[in-house]
Amino acid sequence: MARDTGAACRRCRREGIKLFLKGDRCYSDKCSFERRAYAPGQHGQARFKKQSDYAGQLREKQKVKSMYGMLEGQFRQYFKKADQQKGVTGENLLIMLERRLDNAIFRMGFASSRNQARQLVRHKHILVNGKKVNIPSFQISVGDEISIKEKSRANPLINESLDAVERRGVPSWIEIDRAAYKSTIKAMPNREELTMPIQEQLIVELYSK
Incomplete structure (x- = not known):
């Protein structure tokens, strides 16, 4: 890939x-x-004057792509799907990105970064409703139970990440059972809990040109 x-x-x-x-x-x-x-x-280190509207839109898109670890083609496909859904396109886009399995693993604290979470998924350490899933882009749904495979629970990286998760916090749409190495999706991700400074409307404006 x-x-x-x-x-x-x-x-x-x-x-x-x-x-x-x-x-x-x-x-x-x-x-x-x-x-x-x-x-x-x-x-x-040079100080530039005013940034053009296009430059601002482009940088916002690049920032979100980097944040979620995606390339242009895949990101554009997410935007098309978000645009076809009911509601606000920008918010639809961010919620779809939050619903990715690798992002959910990161949010749950099973991994210290999204990149590490992708590796856990690809190497089949993750179970969704008791079944192995090795597709990082898998879209989670309400009621899904995401857990660490029993043989992988001694992995020091996973345990270190769980110890450190309190530093960044766990979203309210996730319920974690640390002792059982599992989490449950209580609700769909919501825009209000995305604390990173993202201006999704700029991305919509860029792709709407």
Whole structure:
């Protein structure tokens, strides 16, 4: 599967915001963004005047793509589906992204980053309603029970992530049973709990041109 193999910290610096792509490292003093909070490259520290509307829209799209670890083709398909649904297109898009299995695993605290969550899914450590699912883009639904395979529960990365999840918090639409290494989807994700500064309307404007 195609994926972005570029340096994660450079993406945070390019967007001018922490995207928390490297898990616990992003909360420590080792975070590159804390030391160099400016865009990468020769002219990264230069101060530019006003950014064009198109540039702002493009950067917003790139930021959300990086956040959820997606390439252009896949992201565009999500937008098309969101546009075909009832309701506000931008909110539909974000909710669909939140409903991805890899994102849910990250939100539950079974992984310290979405990238790590994708690896857990692809290597078949994850069960959805008791069945193995190895598709990171699988869309979760209300009532789904997501758990760690019994043989994988001793994995130190999973346990370290569960110990650290309180630092970022768990959304109200997820109920976690730490002792049983499982979580239940109580409701659909909601826009209000997305704490990252995302202006989804800019993405809608970009794709609507």
